[in-house]
Amino acid sequence: MRVLANNPSARREEASPLDDGTPGFGIYIHWPFCLSKCPYCDFNSHVDRKVDEARFVDAIIMELRHNRELTGPRPVTSIFFGGGTPSLLTPQSVERLLIATHNLWPMTNHVEISMEANPTSVETAYLKGYRAAGVTRLSLGVQALRDEDLRFLGRLHTVGEALQAVKLARETFPRISFDLIYARPAQTPQEWKEELKEAISYAADHLSLYQLTIEPGTPFEKLHHAGALIPPDPESAAALYDVTQEVCGHAGLEAYEVSNHARTGDACRHNLTYWRYGDYVGVGPGAHGRLTINGEKRATETVLMPTQWLTQVEKLGHGRTRFDTVPEGAQADEMMMMGLRLNEGISLSRFETLRGKSISSDKLIHLQQDGFLKRQDDRLIATPKGRMVLNGVLKELLA
DSSP: OOSSOOOGGGHHHHTSOOOOSSOOEEEEEEEOEESSOOTTOOSSOEEOSSOOHHHHHHHHHHHHHHHHHHHOSOOEEEEEEEESOGGGSOHHHHHHHHHHHHHHSOEEEEEEEEEEEOOOHHHHTTHHHHHHHTOOEEEEEEEOSSHHHHHHTTOSSOHHHHHHHHHHHHHHOSEEEEEEEEOOTTOOHHHHHHHHHHHHTTOOSEEEEEEOOOOTTSHHHHHHHTTSOOOOOHHHHHHHHHHHHHHHHHTTOEEEETTEEEOTTOSOHHHHHHHTTOEEEEESTTOEEEEEETTEEEEEEEOSSHHHHHHHHHHHSOOEEEEEEOOHHHHHHHHHHHHTTBTTOEEHHHHHHHHTSOOOHHHHHHHHHTTSEEEETTEEEEOHHHHHTHHHHHHHHHO
C-alpha cells in the first residue's frame, strides 16, 4: 500500500498544498537518532548506531493511536518527520508510519508530508524510497556550501554530496527546501552574498536561513567561553541579515517568517501550523504538542531519553510526561511570540480576546511610530526592522 500515488501527473497538485490561511492540524514525528552530534545543536538528538528500528516504529505507532483517542477524527493538513535525523529511517519504516497515520486520521486535500534529511551518500540512497512511500516535501540539512565550514559545523557530508542530494531531491520530490547557517565566524557580507546566490541557483522552492547561535550546553558554547569561537558582533550580524533579505527578495523568495524564505505557494504548511498557533500532535522521544481538547488548550511533552520513552510507551501506550492546560493569558502570549515571526502577523482581536484585555494604544502607537510594527485592519505585523529585534518588541508588547 502507498499513501500517495507516485504519479508524475500529480506533482503539480502536490506542489501546492491547500493553505486557506487557517492554522491547520499537524502531526509531528520525532526520530531522535543521529550518526553524530553537531557542535551547535541543542535538539533532542542522540548518537546510537544499534537502534532497534522496528521496535521504535512500533512504539511511535502506539503513541499515534493514543493521541488519536484524544483528538478525534480531525482532518490532518501536514505530517512532519523531524529529528534527530529521520532520514536514517528506512523507507519501509516511513511507509509504515504514514499508513498508520493515514488510517487514524482523515487527510485533507494536498496534505503536506515533509521529511528532514541529511545529504550524506548513505541517506541520499533512500530518497526515491521516501518518495514512493508518500513523502511530498524534502528538507535537506545542507548548512553550508564551503567544505571548510561544513567541517567547522561538524557535518558529515561534503559540498559535492550536498549538491548531488539537492539535484536528486529536485528530480524526485514535488517540493524541496534546504537549510543554511550564516553569521559563521569571520564570514563577510560579500562571502555570504555569493554563497546565498549559489544556493538559490540550485532551484530550491524554500530556504531556511538561520543565524548561528551559541546554545547552552553545546560544544560551541564551551569554545565560545574559551575564546576559541567568536561569532560576528551585532552590527556585522545585522549586515549579514540585510544581505539575506536583499538577495532572497531579488530572487522572489519572500521572507514569510523571520528565518524562512519561499516562493509564492511554497511556505512550509506544517510550520505555519506552529506559527499560527494551531494544534499539532507530537510523538516520539522529546516531542512537544499543542492540542485543544474539550475546549481547553493542552501542552504535551514526552520523555526525552529514547530508551526511557520506549519503556514507558510499551507499558502505558504513550511516552507523555506533560499534559497541562494552558491558561488563556499564556495562550495569548504564545500566539504572539509565534505569530509575529510571520510576515502576515497576528489577529489583534484574537490575541486580546485570549488575554482578556487590550494592548495599550499608546504602546502600539509608539512601536508603530518607531517603525517596529504596522497595522493592517485587524492584523498586527512586525516590520522588517521589528523582526530584526523581535525579542525586544515582544518584551514591550507582553509587559
